[in-house]
Amino acid sequence: MTNFRTFILGLAASFGLPWLCLIVLPAMQYEQLAPVAYDKEKDGVEGYFPPAPINGQGQLVYISEGCNQCHSQMIRPIQLGLDGWYKGWGQDQEARPATPARPSVLRDYLGERYALLGIQRVGPDLANFGWRAPDANALHVHLYSPRAVNDWSTMPSYKNLYKLQKVQGPVSSRALKLPKKFAPPAGYEVVPTPEADRLVEYLLSLKKDYPVPGQGAAVAASPAKK
Known part of the structure; x- marks a missing residue:
């Protein structure tokens, strides 16, 4: 019984921790x-x-x-x-x-x-x-x-x-x-x-290349050069 319980807990941790770190926490961060x-x-x-x-x-x-x-x-x-x-x-x-x-x-x-x-x-x-x-x-x-x-x-x-x-x-x-x-x-x-x-x-409308505040204006937000 103890080994089975350890197995279940280990299995839950193996799937739960990546789900928490890769999905839940980034989603919470994004909401803020x-x-x-x-x-x-x-x-x-x-x-x-x-x-x-x-x-x-x-x-x-x-x-x-x-x-x-x-x-x-x-x-x-x-x-x-x-x-x-x-x-x-x-x-x-x-x-x-x-x-x-x-x-x-x-x-x-x-x-x-x-x-x-x-x-x-x-x-x-x-x-x-x-x-x-x-x-x-x-x-x-x-x-x-x-x-x-x-x-x-x-x-x-x-x-x-x-x-x-x-x-x-x-x-x-x-x-x-x-x-x-x-x-x-x-x-x-x-x-x-x-x-x-x-x-x-x-x-x-896809224009995701504006400079990030505080990281330098590597690409100026100006009309495109054609």
Whole structure:
């Protein structure tokens, strides 16, 4: 009986302690977070961190379509010998420097209902995709037919988020401008649904590369360099 009790307690500790340390305590810490004000003199930035809210409705579409199965939204610390966060990934669109700016921090996800760190990186990391993304129309084309943009793409098509409709009078201003190979039949057009619009708005709102207060303005919060 004593050995069985010890076994059960050991089993509970083996599963309970990791659950406590990896889920419960971080969740409690996250609940207590609040935006932090920048110090203009020390940080070189005004306002609060994080300053770029994401599109919550679009995040739900992102989840329902399984985008987080192939795309991460988290840059790991360079100390792990992995990637780090490089300037060329965010607002600064110049060539990538040798020194990383910073990894992700907990406050990067403040205000989000879900922190979509991702499962694997089959596709590129999207933590600050909003800075390097094409315009909304080009992004719609990419979502509708990825191989219309890159013929080598392994990304699935999200045609379910778009509507094929018969042209009634003038072509809709929302109609996607697709290459001939991917264009709809004559007399028809493809237009985004509200869900597609929310997803694009969400992707364009992903800008998790602002400087962390007190850690130096490695990346200035200024308009993107295109």
